[in-house]
Amino acid sequence: MTGFFQTASGQRCALSAVMGLRERKKLDAWRTIRSTALRLISERGFDAVSVEDIAAAAGVSRTTFFTYFPNKEAVVHDLDPAELQQWRELLEDPRDGMPLWDALTEVLLGLARLLEQRLPLQKRLFAQSPELCQSSRGPCASYQPDLEEWLSRRTTDGDDLRTALTFSTAMAACTTAIAAWDPDDSYEHFREILRDCLRWAGAGLARPVS
């Protein structure tokens, strides 16, 4: 999530198009490190795996690990560059005509669609290594900076406090839905939970002024 692939070649990298050898290697390395890390962590638990273990198992140096991931937790949270591109596309449109709550709902449901492959594994990791739950702010918080940037691109339609509250309430709904979902259930079920949470939480916030 934190500026490596984003800033790498100026623009976001053309994933499906022809990439230089350099970029292809980088992507490979990223994926190798990540999948190695996830395998080790799901086997032994987050704290029982050191960055050194991960680097060694991925055939890379410890230093290199930290050029790909800003910290150990990021290897669990960060998006694959391909997903990242979809996520950026989802955020391109500030949905300016739409009331904030509706726009947020749309973006978060879109995000849920993107996470279909990752979220089940991630929840299992969290369940296995409670140390992750403590130290990190949950899967959802990784997207908060991007969302804040998105929010700032919308033309502000009034009360800042209300805007901030609406935003954080939507994030809370998201976090709650993730927490409530059992990863053994269908992903569709998760999306229903999320829809419910957003609907309930938004009931009082959906319309501009009270």
Add this chain to the structure above:
Amino acid sequence: MTGFFQTASGQRCALSAVMGLRERKKLDAWRTIRSTALRLISERGFDAVSVEDIAAAAGVSRTTFFTYFPNKEAVVHDLDPAELQQWRELLEDPRDGMPLWDALTEVLLGLARLLEQRLPLQKRLFAQSPELCQSSRGPCASYQPDLEEWLSRRTTDGDDLRTALTFSTAMAACTTAIAAWDPDDSYEHFREILRDCLRWAGAGLARPVS
């Protein structure tokens, strides 16, 4: 916040009553370490002060620091034992007859009253050392475990998902109010912001079923 004074003498310690020399010294040490730490951190910033610096300046060993505070951040977040006692008293009553949202509102407004002395300084620290904002989950999150325990003591009146959502929405309102408040304004103003946030966020959640 994390089990030192709580578990020390079995019960919570009788602060105003006669305490043994041992407990008085412990409390003194706690306060010395804390105030020393806050002074240094507000002078130099969170990351520029090491635990060793704090311990040395407080006339105590590094090891001792970690018996009083579970980690470096806790020195900013943890409650003074006197405040902690008031906070526990506030949570004694599960407010069982009351709808969840109203009970939460009451507890959180009570918490706001307790924090009058601490919050302004704390916000200033956060403003000065952005590294704190990143790594920690905000002042509000310190109280979450206690609140969850309080929540679990209430007789559950229905839908777990809705309960969880209500809870996290109230926390979000609290966090938002803290973020929105300017510590140079009056504390009363903060409490108004918090009331507004709770009212707005709760508009859709206040009544049991939708």
Add this chain to the structure above:
DNA sequence: TTCAAACTTGTACTCAGTTCAGGTTTTGCC
């Protein structure tokens, strides 16, 4: 072929957090 930019790596460092064995202080009790 050549050169600059991008990437990797080992080394060496700082600091958070843990463990533990000994020394010191407090307390309850005689």
Add this chain to the structure above:
DNA sequence: GGCAAAACCTGAACTGAGTACAAGTTTGAA
């Protein structure tokens, strides 16, 4: 007052995260 046990403090030694940097290697383009 004196004593033993419990509680407390401390220094030393350790693990592991994260950073800085200089030297080496690979890639892309001319």
